[in-house]
Amino acid sequence: MEKLIEILSSDIYIQSFIIGLILAAFLSKLSRRTKLNEPPLVYYRFPIIGHTWSFSKDCDKLILESREKYGETFSLYVFGQIMTIVGKETTHEVFRKDQDFSFREGFKTKVPLHLIVGDSVLDEENFKIVRDILGGQLKHLISRLQKNIIYAIDLHIGECVEPKVIHYPRKTLADIIAIPVANIIVGEECYNNEDMLETFKSLTFSLIKLFRIPPILSFIHPWLHQQIISIPLRFGWNPISNHRKVVLNRIKPVIEKRLYDKKKLGDDWVAPLDALQRYLDDPKVAPDFDPNNINYDYIVDGICRLVFGAMTTTSNHATQVLYDLVERKQQYWQELYQEAQEINKKCNGNELTFDDIASMVKLDSFVKESLRCDSDIVTLPHKCISKSYYTFANGYQVPSGRIVSLNYYDTNNDEELQGQNPTEFYAFRHLERNSPAIKLERNFLKFGGGKHACPGRTLAVNEIKMFIHKVLLKYDVRIDTKEIETKKDVGLVFENRKESVINI
Numbered sequence: 001m002e003k004l005i006e007i008l009s010s011d012i013y014i015q016s017f018i019i020g021l022i023l024a025a026f027l028s029k030l031s032r033r034t035k036l037n038e039p040p041l042v043y044y045r046f047p048i049i050g051h052t053w054s055f056s057k058d059c060d061k062l063i064l065e066s067r068e069k070y071g072e073t074f075s076l077y078v079f080g081q082i083m084t085i086v087g088k089e090t091t092h093e094v095f096r097k098d099q100d101f102s103f104r105e106g107f108k109t110k111v112p113l114h115l116i117v118g119d120s121v122l123d124e125e126n127f128k129i130v131r132d133i134l135g136g137q138l139k140h141l142i143s144r145l146q147k148n149i150i151y152a153i154d155l156h157i158g159e160c161v162e163p164k165v166i167h168y169p170r171k172t173l174a175d176i177i178a179i180p181v182a183n184i185i186v187g188e189e190c191y192n193n194e195d196m197l198e199t200f201k202s203l204t205f206s207l208i209k210l211f212r213i214p215p216i217l218s219f220i221h222p223w224l225h226q227q228i229i230s231i232p233l234r235f236g237w238n239p240i241s242n243h244r245k246v247v248l249n250r251i252k253p254v255i256e257k258r259l260y261d262k263k264k265l266g267d268d269w270v271a272p273l274d275a276l277q278r279y280l281d282d283p284k285v286a287p288d289f290d291p292n293n294i295n296y297d298y299i300v301d302g303i304c305r306l307v308f309g310a311m312t313t314t315s316n317h318a319t320q321v322l323y324d325l326v327e328r329k330q331q332y333w334q335e336l337y338q339e340a341q342e343i344n345k346k347c348n349g350n351e352l353t354f355d356d357i358a359s360m361v362k363l364d365s366f367v368k369e370s371l372r373c374d375s376d377i378v379t380l381p382h383k384c385i386s387k388s389y390y391t392f393a394n395g396y397q398v399p400s401g402r403i404v405s406l407n408y409y410d411t412n413n414d415e416e417l418q419g420q421n422p423t424e425f426y427a428f429r430h431l432e433r434n435s436p437a438i439k440l441e442r443n444f445l446k447f448g449g450g451k452h453a454c455p456g457r458t459l460a461v462n463e464i465k466m467f468i469h470k471v472l473l474k475y476d477v478r479i480d481t482k483e484i485e486t487k488k489d490v491g492l493v494f495e496n497r498k499e500s501v502i503n504i
């Protein structure tokens with residue numbers, strides 16, 4: 001390797017060749033811009049580098065300034081690629097035109113999940129599974145969810161007769177959320193094993209850290225970066241092979257038992273309600289229900305993909321809602337506590353029903369505002385998959401293959417869309433509009449939009465609401481002031497409420 005570097009740095013011909021190659025790639029990419037009525041390319045000073053530095057270091061400033069100067073649709077040159085940014089007028093056009101823009105394809109350019117967890121058929125399959133079980137059947141799962149949330153709070157926060165500091169709330173929330181999510185994905189029989197729960201907590205991180213490598217080679221061509229980072233994967237290395245093993249070992253005996261019971265009991269057999277069973281119901285995956293003929297790889301990949309989509313999103317947002325609540329305690333805690341207490345009284349100590357959770361309207365609005373305010377400025381890269389180019393309603397055109405990202409800031413800070421003081425956290429703005437957290441609207445983009453909007457949002461919102469409801473009733477929570485100066489995610493102090501109204 002050292003020898004190679006020595007040759008490269010000493011040989012003037014090789015150096016000139018490499019520089020020539022970079023320039024040729026760069027010029028050829030720019031020359032492709034001229035044929036279409038493209039959105040304005042924001043001015044940049046340094047060729048090749050383009051906006052890469054400011055996009056990575058101070059994205060908010062870059063986007064705000066560009067928006068002001070160039071209007072709601074403009075392009076940036078980042079890591080060797082032109083990327084188009086669209087604002088509030090065009091965001092929903094991108095969501096709606098699913099034949100022309102694909103988030104799945106855009107995401108693949110950042111994280112090539114298809115090389116790690118199976119083929120893309122699973123995208124569609126998982127979408128249906130989540131939509132059917134978690135949208136359509138969630139009512140039947142509320143009791144299980146609730147038991148598991150209570151059990152998880154008890155396990156990971158527990159009785160706090162004396163004040164108890166949770167130093168890493170984000171980690172504790174991942175511990176808590178893993179339990180109900182695993183229950184619904186892999187089922188009652190095997191979710192509560194230590195190694196399975198560990199997989200639910202850490203799989204996303206194992207995947208993401210691989211793709212934190214800065215795409216330096218994209219300056220020559222994004223394709224080159226893709227090829228280089230995927231070499232180990234193509235040779236069979238898999239960053240989540242340990243997680244795949246855990247899932248396989250745990251689900252195999254469960255599948256065998258389910259197939260055996262189904263054969264033995266016939267029509268009397270009641271199919272469990274979870275994602276695992278949905279894979280087994282598919283004749284392509286489990287032909288003739290023969291235990292020796294199951295496509296285990298497919299099921300394991302499907303489960304790993306679901307864990308990736310469901311876990312970190314939900315646990316991080318649950319943490320954010322809790323922080324928002326504790327930070328705005330003076331303003332909102334008492335009012336939300338009263339709502340929780342009224343609903344608790346109505347239940348008479350029994351389990352919450354789906355309707356009880358729906359009646360937590362103030363909490364719902366609080367959760368929605370927390371989700372709205374916790375958005376990246378630019379996100380959801382969609383790849384243009386039109387045949388050769390796409391023409392937006394505003395007349396601008398982008399070529400096929402272009403990444404189009406959405407300027408969430410533009411929607412989130414628009415007074416017409418959000419009401420008064422859009423930059424401020426106002427918990428009841430959605431209640432006043434009678435707009436529940438799972439509702440997709442022009443002014444709320446957290447769950448995406450159109451045909452591919454997040455199918456797991458009902459589960460996520462219900463889980464977060466159930467969790468916060470229990471916390472409100474059981475604990476008093478405050479910021480651990482000792483940690484404010486030292487950490488980004490400060491610790492939280494939990495203490496049993498003096499007049500605690502529930503026993504969990």
Ligand code: HEM
Pocket residue numbers: 095103104123126127130134306309310311313314317380446447448449450451452453454455456457459460461
């Ligand atoms: C607060 C938590 C969550 C947030 C913020 C979130 C957000 C999103 C977003 C923005 C998308 C892309 C939508 C689009 O393309 O327009 C998405 C897709 C998806 N989400 Fe979620 N999600 C959450 C929780 C969940 C949960 C709990 C599950 C499953 C149990 C889930 C499963 C999925 C799936 C399968 C897709 C892919 C849809 C497709 O490609 O067609 N999500 N989510």
